Amino acid sequence: MTSSTDHTYHNAALPQRFLLCTDLDRTLLPNGEAPESPGARSMFARMVAQPCLSLAYVSGRHLALVEESIQVYGLPQPDWILADVGSSVYQRDAQAWSLLSPWSHHxxxxWQGLVAADLAVVLSGLPGLRLQPEDRQNTHKLSYFVSLDVDLPALLRAIDTRLAERALAANLIHSVDELAAVGLLDILPRRASKLYAIEFLMRRQGFTADQTLFAGDSGNDLSVLTSSLPAVLVANAHPDVVELALAEVRRNGMPDRLYVARGGFLGMNGNYSAGILEGMNHFHSEALRVLG
Known part of the structure; x- marks a missing residue:
């Protein structure tokens, strides 16, 4: 794995306002096969406690599962939760979470007023699709398991055809759960994704690209990792995701916007929160002065 050699943002001073957006599973949460660097999560918590820094968790999980992960792993409370692969945006208000209805309406x-259960009927009978459990579905997120040996391009074309026949505009996001050895397919409204949800939040809160950093590890993070936003891939990311992300940012002429953690920073291995810290050091090292 290699990272960009362009250090345009290296050692840049931290803006007065800064937005850190991070995926959870196998990015901030150390729930993959790779080891976690001792003390990395506590250093992450100290970094994000700075008054100038706002925190958003961007996850495929629904709100209750995000809250559960915060408790189980002792994570800092975020200011926003972008859940359901970006199809739900929540804001914290007086210790409660409120759904931002402007995003939901947008x-x-x-989907022409339809919801995920309606789309499941439209797609019923397509070979290779197996619905994920009910607690992984949401109003604007329809999720399936997909076998790793399925003809994925053919399946995606078949889905597109059925949806197009009903004038339903969708965003199909495929990723792989390496631990479970199964493909994951999330079907969202076309204007819903992790990237679009982050951009909505940035516009709403007045953050620029240079005041924002995203951290991720998997296929459903690619829309952000390969965008114009500064981003970091943690060192434990699957090599296929790293290869795809690097190829895309080179193709679109923005390799300086993606950093791939490789370990060694502060003696840590670059996995999970250690990778997020390493990426922050690359783009905005001033943010880490709080660590001493």
Missing amino acids: IAAD
Whole structure:
């Protein structure tokens, strides 16, 4: 794995306002096969406690599972939760979470007022699709398991055809759960994704690209990792994701916007939160002065 050699943002001073967006599973949460560096999560917590720094968790999990992960792993409370692969945006208010209805209304038009259960009926009978459990579905997120040996391009074309026949605009996001050895397919409204949800939050809160950093590890993070936003891939990311992300940012002429953690920073291995810290050091090292 290699990272960009362009250090345009290296050692840049931290802006007065900064937005850190991070995926959870196998990015901030050390729930993959790779080892976690001791003390990395506590250093992450100290970094994000700075008053100038706002924190958003960007996850495929629904709200209750995000809250559960915060408790189980002792994570800092975020200011926002972008859940359900970006199809739900929540804001913290007086220790409670409120759904931002402007985002929900914005993406709802893509499905002509239908919800995920309606799309499941439209797609019923397609070979290779197996619905994920009910607690992984949401109003604007329809999730399937997909066998790793399925003809994925053919399946995606078949899905597109059925949806197009009903003028339903969708965003199909495929990723792989390496631990379970199964493919994951999330079907969202076309204007819903982790990237679009982050951009919505940035516009709403007035953050620029240079005041924002994203951290991720998997296929459903690629829309952000290969965008114009500064981003970091943690060192434990699957090699296929790293290869795809690096190829895309080179193709679109923005390799300086993606950093791939490789370990060694502060003696840590670059996995999970250690990788997020390493990426922050690359783009905005001033943010880490709080660590001493």
